[in-house]
Every structure is written in C-alpha cells, then in structure tokens.
Amino acid sequence: MEGLERFIGEHPFFAGLDAGYRQIVSGCTANVRFEPGQYLFHEGEDADRFFLLRHGRVALEIEVPGRGALTFQTVSEGEVVGVSWLIPPYRWAYDARALDLVRAIAMDAACLRGKCDADPTLGYDMMKRFLPILVDRLQATRMQIMDVYGASD
Amino acid sequence: MVPIVARVRRRRRDGPGVWTLDLRSDEGAVRPAAPGQFNMLTVFGVGEVPISVSGDPGDGDRLLHTVRAVGPVSAALADLRPGSAVGVRGPFGIGWPVGAMAGRDILLVAGGLGLAPLRPALYRLLADRDRFGTLTLIYGARSPDDILFRREFQSWRRKPGLDVQVTVDHATDAWDAHVGVVTTLIPRATFDPSRATALVCGPEVMMRFAVNGLRNAGVDEAAIFLSMERNMKCAVGLCGHCQFGTVMICRDGPVFSYDRIGAMLGRKEL
Numbered sequence: 001m002e003g004l005e006r007f008i009g010e011h012p013f014f015a016g017l018d019a020g021y022r023q024i025v026s027g028c029t030a031n032v033r034f035e036p037g038q039y040l041f042h043e044g045e046d047a048d049r050f051f052l053l054r055h056g057r058v059a060l061e062i063e064v065p066g067r068g069a070l071t072f073q074t075v076s077e078g079e080v081v082g083v084s085w086l087i088p089p090y091r092w093a094y095d096a097r098a099l100d101l102v103r104a105i106a107m108d109a110a111c112l113r114g115k116c117d118a119d120p121t122l123g124y125d126m127m128k129r130f131l132p133i134l135v136d137r138l139q140a141t142r143m144q145i146m147d148v149y150g151a152s153d
Numbered sequence: 154m155v156p157i158v159a160r161v162r163r164r165r166r167d168g169p170g171v172w173t174l175d176l177r178s179d180e181g182a183v184r185p186a187a188p189g190q191f192n193m194l195t196v197f198g199v200g201e202v203p204i205s206v207s208g209d210p211g212d213g214d215r216l217l218h219t220v221r222a223v224g225p226v227s228a229a230l231a232d233l234r235p236g237s238a239v240g241v242r243g244p245f246g247i248g249w250p251v252g253a254m255a256g257r258d259i260l261l262v263a264g265g266l267g268l269a270p271l272r273p274a275l276y277r278l279l280a281d282r283d284r285f286g287t288l289t290l291i292y293g294a295r296s297p298d299d300i301l302f303r304r305e306f307q308s309w310r311r312k313p314g315l316d317v318q319v320t321v322d323h324a325t326d327a328w329d330a331h332v333g334v335v336t337t338l339i340p341r342a343t344f345d346p347s348r349a350t351a352l353v354c355g356p357e358v359m360m361r362f363a364v365n366g367l368r369n370a371g372v373d374e375a376a377i378f379l380s381m382e383r384n385m386k387c388a389v390g391l392c393g394h395c396q397f398g399t400v401m402i403c404r405d406g407p408v409f410s411y412d413r414i415g416a417m418l419g420r421k422e423l
Contacts, residue, residue: 059332071324073333076341099329139362140334144322148356149265149295150223 004029007105011052012078013129021122028111034098040081047090049106050082056102061095069095072144073137080133085109154389156195156240159183159216161233167219168301171266172231173207176216176239183216183241188273189248189380189408193388194218195240196233200226203385203403205270206244211280216241219269219301245388246407249274249352249378257376258286258344262363264293264335264355268301270380270407271354275309282314286349289316289342293335293359296321297328316343335359336366346371352408354380361418364411377411398423 005026008014014022032051034040040051040058051058057076061069072094075081081104084092090109116123159176167173176183186192186206195201202224208217222228233239251274259278263271278288290309294300300319310317318338320331331338335355349372353363360379367377383395383402390404398417400406417423 057331068326071328071332073337074331076331078340136337140337143334143336143358143362146358147295147322148358149293149299149322150221150356 004031004105007031007054008052011054011105013052013080017125021125024115024119024122025107025112028108028115030106030108032104032106034102034104036098036100038098038102040096040098040102040104041092042095043092045092047082047084047092048109050080050085050109051096051104051106053077053079053081054103054105056098056100056104058102059097059099061097063095069097073140074099080130083130083134083137085113086130154242154387156193156201156242157183159239159241161235161237161239162215163235164233167303168221168266168299170222170231171219171301172222173217173219173269174230174233174239175208176218176241177214178216178241183214184244185210186216186244186273187248188251188277189270190244190246191270191385191388191407192216192218192241192243193245193385194220194230195242196226196229197238197240199229201240201242201386202226202230203245203388204230205380205407207269207272209276209280210273211276219266219272221266242388246403247405248408249380250350250408251277254278254350255284256286256348258349259288260291260339260342260344260349260351260367260372261289262291262335262339262351262353262355262367264359264363265295265299266301267353267355267359267380268292271352272302274352279312279315287316287342287344288314289318289344291318291320291335291338291342293320293322293338293355296323297325318342334362336362339363339366339370346373350376350378352378352380357382357418364415364418374412374415375410378408379411379414380407381409381414382407 059071060073159178162177163175191205204218207219222231324332385403386394390401395402
C-alpha cells in the first residue's frame, strides 16, 4: 500500500493531492501490468476501473466493420486511460490496447466513486482533475474532425 | 519588383501532391533568404504565388521551395519539370528570429505543410546546435502517408541534441507511433518554459490550438512565434491584399510573435 501511495503521489494526475486524500485514494488502487498487444479493456465491458499510466503506451481504438481497429489516440506515461467509469451506465466506449509493456495503477471505480460520494470535497477535487482531460479530448476531437491539414487525395 | 528567371534543376515528391523544387537562377545567384522568408514565384502565363523557402539558407545558391498543388498556380508550379522557367521575386518578409534565440530551449511545432517554412530554421539551429538549449521538433500530419520530408525525418531522429516527436490525426494499421492532435505532444517535450521559444507553423486553426498548449505549458506569449498566411500579392505592403488588422502579413511578417497578433487571431472580420 505504501508503494502505491508513493506511485499516486508521483503521478501527474494526482499532483498536489492532499496527503490525507492520497491515503484514502490509494485504498482503491492496484498495481497492474499489460504485455504488448494485451487489452486493458474492450468496448461494451463494464467500466469498473481506470488507469494511471506509469510506463508504456496504450492505443485507444474503435473497431470499424470492414476496416479493422482504428486508433484515434495513443496515451502514454503520465496520462490517464478511461473516463467512462465517471458516468452511468459505466461501460467502455472503445478498446484500449497496450502497445508496449504497460505498467499502471488501476483505480477501482466503484471504490473511488464511493469515497467521493462520502466526501464531496474529494469528489470535487476529482472532478477538477478529470474535467481538463475531458475538455482536452473534446477539443482534440474537434481538431481531428476539422481535418485541418486538408485531404491527401 | 521584377522577377529574375530561375530554372527547375530538380523536383522531388515530398508528400501526396507536394513537390519540392530545386531552383537555380539564369541571372546569377538568387538573393539568400533568411529562415521563414518567402519568395513570389511565377509560372509564366499562369500566375504568381507566395511560397516560403524550405531549404537550408547556408546551402549556397540552391533555392528550395516546397509546394502543394491546391490552386491553378500552385498546381502548375508543382507540375514543372527540370529545365522549366520560374519567375522569382524576393525574398520578402520577416522570418523566424533564429539569431535572437541563443541560450533558449527551442520548440518547433509544425502541422502538415507548415513544416516546410520551419525547415530552414531547423537547419540553422542544427548547424549552430551548441548555442541553444533543448531542441524539439513536434510535427503533426493528417495520416502517415501525409508526413512531409519522410526520408529526412529518419536522419533527424538520429541527430544528437534533437528530440523528434511525430503524431498523426488518423492512423493506419502499420503506424505504431503516436496518434492524436499535435498539441498532445507539447507536454511530452523537455523544456524550461521560462526560457523557451516556440516557432509554430501550420494551418491557422492548428496554430491557435498549439498556442493554447504552449501557454498552458507556461511559455510566454512574446516567445511564441507564428508564421501567418494571407492573400499576398505585391509582397511589399502596398496593395493591401494581405492586411491583417493593423499589420501587412507580407511586409511585417509572415512571422509574428503571438503577443503582437494574438488578439486578432480567430476574428471573423479579419
């Protein structure tokens, strides 16, 4: 547990988190690793965890019939994989596949939601940490949709 | 204001619909261009367009221009064969402030064809590498097939003291590197924001996003430089076609610091 608390303290997502909260949050964590090619989760499965990447890269993919898996984003060390655990019905909307050996901290979503419900100050802190990620991803999606570099054909 | 006549010595395909022309003048050496400056190139009988210099300013009398065929003139330029005549006026404008960046950490942020006007600055920075702090090239392209100067990227990746980060918006199965918009690479670069200078070139929307990413990372607005593009015609600030608020892009730019033009970016009226 002490090691996990240290990992949490070192991860950029939890930068500046109060020591007391760090201890509370670490109660919801597990140390995990994925081999290259292994899936962290699949579309449609229960979003019961999210991941703080400590090492390696993860491809976020959507399976398109006739075209295979399309990667729309890669996420790497210091970043977060998974936001679907925040909003009911808590199901993954895409696949996440390890591109390299991935080491991560897995956060138990139900556990963390429970702690946030019990302490709204912690919940508000979590919201402030996740909202920038959601906004950044929304803006990145807008930019991808705009196809700003022009057609290649 | 009168173009000199140059001839296409060589042409090389550097991307889909993108060609780099190696020009040599019939009338003596063409005037050397500073990184970020542009020339007005004429295809006789078709028209004239502004094209940034994309070659090494230190490379003798070679004049390189990288052109994407998007309109009648650029399509005619891109289609020119070795020996064809091209009119050259220039160089014009104010380029990248390479001389003023000594001792600073440098980020080059390019999107799509925007790498072409940044390449001369990269050559100069590499030629004088010890004078600068960290040096990072961040490049975003639409897809792996659209990556510009693909062969050169391989040599840049091997250069000591140059961190090269490439991303694509739309990946293919064979692509195993980064996927996502170019701004997502900014937090991964190693630099001290208090002493960093960023040179940004690409579609204007991409540059606005990149500026946000750089400001979020703590880079000073006065240390962010953008290369702007407008309808440049005379290239000397007289005709007014490229007026952008209080500035003429051709004369006062095309490179501007963000603190000078930031308030005008994204305004529909401009």
